[in-house]
Amino acid sequence: MSWLDRLKTGLSRSSTKLADNLAGLASGTAPLDEERLDAIEEALITADLGPAVAARIRDKLAGPRFARGIDEAGLKAAVSEDIADILAPYMKPLAVTAFPRPHVILVVGVNGVGKTTTIAKLARRLTEQDYSVMLAAGDTFRAAAIAQLQIWADRVGVPLVSGEQGADAAGLTYQALEKAQAAGTDVLIIDTAGRLQNKAGLMDELAKIRRVLQKRSPASPHDTLLVLDATTGQNALSQIEVFKDVARVTGLVITKLDGSARGGVIVAAAERFHLPIHAIGIGEGMDDLRPFDARDFARAITGEAS
Known part of the structure; x- marks a missing residue:
């Protein structure tokens, strides 16, 4: 197809x-x-x-x-x-522009939206464009998140900086940036925790991560991507509302555009929040993340004849 x-x-x-x-x-x-x-x-x-x-x-x-x-x-x-x-x-494809390197991408979103697989797919696309990529397992709250990101890093063939469950996320992020700078890595992609049950704690953690990154690279993070699950419908709008202020979101990635997706919310989100949509994901395969195309999306959601 x-x-x-x-x-x-x-x-x-x-x-x-x-x-x-x-x-x-x-x-x-x-x-x-x-x-x-x-x-x-x-x-x-x-x-x-x-x-x-x-x-x-x-x-x-x-x-x-x-x-x-x-x-x-x-x-x-x-x-x-x-x-x-x-x-x-x-409609804005993600661009690697930072100099000096690395271009730092902070990835945020609630647990279960597909952050980890999105990071892997993004890393895959960037390596195919001849960028060197490093990942950082900044969701230290969940051991499963660290283990899953390691599996994906191995599949993509990129290094991962990780620590023990419960380690300080900001400290690990700082170490990852040090290693990426020393290695001359083009792109550093950082996973983060997504537990909204404690909004104040999440806000403090993300703010600390930003501070420590800026000690070594004042312009970082260069992109802060919010990953949204298209099956959640209008709930995605409330997630944008929270994260745009807490994490200073610069762009969106929409996942799980499968048969159960409520894709109209993408249009509502664009109209309300005016954030770039960098990419959309359809399935679980490594090639299932593509740059967002407004015309193709509009034709698909209306069922307009090709």
Whole structure:
């Protein structure tokens, strides 16, 4: 399957819901009246695009462009175009720019969203681009997180700096940066704990990590990526709300765009928080993380014909 076909399959829950709710709301000859526009707006909200995005698209559909009517295929195409326009400003591939090296990437997110596998996939993509990569197991709270990251580091073929469970995360991060600088490594990717049960503790730990990094590299971290699980729907918005302030998030990576994904939330997140979307992940394979493409995503979530 092509990447677009896989993306369409991954977003099938959202696209099917949206298509079902839009069905019968367009006529090739009749203009879109207030009742139909209201129904279209409701369909967009139901598909997790959020009230602000739904209202924005409704307003465009109410314009003179469709005064003479629109058929169902045309409605899908119009909605797809509007979604792509909303997302296009936030389509930003991750770039390695820091000099002197390393370019430091701090990866944050709640437990269970796929942080560890995302780090591995990101490391794989960077090594394929001929960057040298080092990983740091900064989630010292969970022994399983350290062990899992070691497995992935071995698979990708990159070094991992880790410590014992319960070790000071900031101290380990500092050691990792020292080693990356000494080795001339291009990119250092740091995993972090994601327990929101103690927000104050998480805030303190992330702030300490930033401070110790900046002692050796004042501009670091150069990117702080928040990993979100697309199956959680609107809950992803509350996670952005917490982490954008606690961790100073600079960009998003969306994972688990499989058949159960509620992908509309990506559009809602872009409209509300104005954060770059660097990449999306569909499956568990090492090649299943790709740079985000607004047009492909819009076509997949609306079920627009290729």
